[in-house]
Amino acid sequence: MQTVFHLIAGDPDQQKTALTIAENLTQDESVEIDDVAIVAQGDGIEPLKAGGNGSDMVESLLDDGISVKACSNTLDLKDLAESDLVADVETVPSGGGELTRLQSEGYAYIRP
Amino acid sequence: MQTVFHLIAGDPDQQKTALTIAENLTQDESVEIDDVAIVAQGDGIEPLKAGGNGSDMVESLLDDGISVKACSNTLDLKDLAESDLVADVETVPSGGGELTRLQSEGYAYIRP
Amino acid sequence: MQTVFHLIAGDPDQQKTALTIAENLTQDESVEIDDVAIVAQGDGIEPLKAGGNGSDMVESLLDDGISVKACSNTLDLKDLAESDLVADVETVPSGGGELTRLQSEGYAYIRP
Numbered sequence: 001m002q003t004v005f006h007l008i009a010g011d012p013d014q015q016k017t018a019l020t021i022a023e024n025l026t027q028d029e030s031v032e033i034d035d036v037a038i039v040a041q042g043d044g045i046e047p048l049k050a051g052g053n054g055s056d057m058v059e060s061l062l063d064d065g066i067s068v069k070a071c072s073n074t075l076d077l078k079d080l081a082e083s084d085l086v087a088d089v090e091t092v093p094s095g096g097g098e099l100t101r102l103q104s105e106g107y108a109y110i111r112p
Numbered sequence: 113m114q115t116v117f118h119l120i121a122g123d124p125d126q127q128k129t130a131l132t133i134a135e136n137l138t139q140d141e142s143v144e145i146d147d148v149a150i151v152a153q154g155d156g157i158e159p160l161k162a163g164g165n166g167s168d169m170v171e172s173l174l175d176d177g178i179s180v181k182a183c184s185n186t187l188d189l190k191d192l193a194e195s196d197l198v199a200d201v202e203t204v205p206s207g208g209g210e211l212t213r214l215q216s217e218g219y220a221y222i223r224p
Numbered sequence: 225m226q227t228v229f230h231l232i233a234g235d236p237d238q239q240k241t242a243l244t245i246a247e248n249l250t251q252d253e254s255v256e257i258d259d260v261a262i263v264a265q266g267d268g269i270e271p272l273k274a275g276g277n278g279s280d281m282v283e284s285l286l287d288d289g290i291s292v293k294a295c296s297n298t299l300d301l302k303d304l305a306e307s308d309l310v311a312d313v314e315t316v317p318s319g320g321g322e323l324t325r326l327q328s329e330g331y332a333y334i335r336p
Contacts, residue, residue, distance in 0.1 A: 003324045008129075008224055017232075017266050024297050025320035033324065042129050042224070073136050096137035096222055100115045100145065103220035108327035110320055111223045111335045112232055112266070120241075120336055154241050154336070185248050208249035208334055212227045212257070215332035223335045 002035040004102045006111040008095075010043030012053050018112035019047065019057040026064055037102060041071035041095030045078065048089050055086050062088050071095035114147040116214045118223040120207075122155025124165050130224035131159065131169040138176055149214060153183035153207030157190065160201050167198050174200045183207035226259040228326045230335040232319075234267025236277050242336035243271065243281040250288055261326060265295035265319030269302065272313050279310050286312045295319035 005022050009015060022036060038061065040048050047054030048070050058068055069092045070085055082091055092098040103109055117134050121127060134148060150173065152160050159166030160182050170180055181204045182197055194203055204210040215221055229246050233239060246260060262285065264272050271278030272294050282292055293316045294309055306315055316322040327333055 001324050001328045003320065005320075006222070021265065021318075021320045024318045025324065028318040028321035030317040031321040031325050033321075041133065093142040094133075094136045094140040096115065096133045097140035097143040097145075099222050100113050100137065100220040101143050104113045104218075106328075108324040109221055109333055110230070110323050118334070153245065205254040206245075206248045206252040208227065208245045209252035209255040209257075211334050212225050212249065212332040213255050216225045216330075221333055 001031055001033055002107040003033065004037045004039055004099060004107045004109055006099060006109065007038055007040040007044035007047070008042045008111070010046070014112065015044065015047050015054050016057065019054060019061060021110070021112050022061060022066060023064070026066070037067045037069060037107070039069045039071070039092070039095050039098050041074045045070055045074050045080070048085050049080070050084060050086050058086050058089070062086070069098055113143055113145055114219040115145065116149045116151055116211060116219045116221055118211060118221065119150055119152040119156035119159070120154045120223070122158070126224065127156065127159050127166050128169065131166060131173060133222070133224050134173060134178060135176070138178070149179045149181060149219070151181045151183070151204065151207050151210050153186045157182055157186050157192070160197050161192070162196060162198050170198050170201070174198070181210055225255055225257055226331040227257065228261045228263055228323060228331045228333055230323060230333065231262055231264040231268035231271070232266045232335070234270070238336065239268065239271050239278050240281065243278060243285060245334070245336050246285060246290060247288070250290070261291045261293060261331070263293045263295070263316065263319050263322050265298045269294060269298050272309050273304070274308060274310050282310050282313070286310070293322055
């Protein structure tokens, strides 16, 4: 099974809950998880910024093999470059497009 | 691919982000999008009201061919008639029913 | 059709809206609903607590045949035991795992 988490809320506590739920999923032995991805956009981009609030959790998730993707429209809007992001974070043309593509491939969607 | 956006948050900024993400999806050439729908309920109904905050964005999305659907339970609860809504907004018996139906037809779900 | 609702928001009004939407779904005769489940985690656990704010609505939904599931990680984090919950609420290893499993079985996902 595959799961994509949608990170969009601006509240830091809500962001940390979202990242914790993603981490917990990788440790749930009752389900066979083949892939976990995170798509961030809007104010949910904060933990993906190098040195941003929660970026330590994003680094840890990347180390666990979770792919983390930032919406390019959001980067443009917030005047951020890919170099402002945590290393190994990918960019995607649009968050909505990536979330649609992954769900069409069978990923479950979770919006914490 | 097909996508349905769930508009339920009452915060105007969150509503505008949701409508912007829907618009961005139609402009993302990296995914082939066949249909985009918006289902609004609860406090998310505001931009669907004629003259409501954000109604200009809803009008623009309708012009782009996006279907916009209002939950009838919400209209009843808020004492709104279909004539209070932006022209061409449709009504559905329940938001939950429509979101279920569309996902069962293969729509991806995005809740901004 | 089958639907799972994700109860995670901490705001009591938002929780009540979520539970109302679940109830409305069971009464929407325009869609054939075979099963409705609720998965609660994080601050969304409150209405599942015996005597918690909104627990009367959870009891009513259970009476209607809706299954209500609490995330065990959340129970651990909040120092809650299964005996602290409304009778007939089930527990699942992780909210994210259960939401993934149900969607992989064809459940639509709604996050109010």
